[in-house]
Amino acid sequence: MSRQGEQAYRQIQQETPISSSARDTDYVQCVADHVIAALNDEDRVSAVWEVTVFDQDQANAFALPGGKIGVYNGLFDTAVNQGQLAAVIAHEVGHVLADHSNERASQSTIRNVGVAAAQILGASSTALQVLNSATQYGIFLPFNRTQESEADSIGVLLMARAGFDPASSITLWENMSVGAGPSPPELLSTHPSPSSRIEDLKTRLADATPLFQAARESGLSPDCSR
Ligand SMILES: [Zn+2]
Secondary structure: OHHHHHHHHHHHHHHOOEOOOHHHHHHHHHHHHHHHHOOOHHHHHOOOOEEEEEOOOOOOEEEEOOOEEEEEHHHHHOOOOHHHHHHHHHHHHHHHHOOHHHHHHOOHHHHHHHHHHHHHOOOOHHHHHHHHHHHHOOOOOOOOHHHHHHHHHHHHHHHHHOOOOOOHHHHHHHHHHHHOOOOHHHHOOOOOOHHHHHHHHHHHHHHHHHHHHHHHHOOOOOOOOO
């Protein structure tokens, strides 16, 4: 899966414009570095973590097996601060840690349904290219509801351990429910409604907040800005 993830990533890098903004790239790298540093040793060394910012006007991001992370610069309108960006990246990393792509790889019929659904829902041609690149390698994008919940659960703990306020995951989803258009990695998931997701995340704060406080007390205080 790691090899397939890397192949898909290289293809997406060739097909999708990459941001030329050092400011944006440094910002995303800063947040991702903090999130990755919060992984346990085994997870951290299990992948060659890499981040690319794509020049694409969609509120979205993805992470592929092997630790390949992509963030679209359209996300900055929705994830408006480092905590909210950390929530997105940690969620996507959560999918990788939980091996969700592997679970998906055998579901080839779902893949076809997903591409059709993306077309109906009006995903951009670049979005469809990304989708096709990923499906070609068996790394398909839709996650089911259980997987989304798992990624939320992992993500909120991970961001907290990195020293980002886990409450930012809630404001992120509030922003998402207002503004996000169709976009590939999350578009095709059978998402819980934003409101039930937010309720779910609120209950997870009981576990995440002490981790956040401990991280802050140990001196972890990320300072990433655009
Ligand atoms: Zn997800």
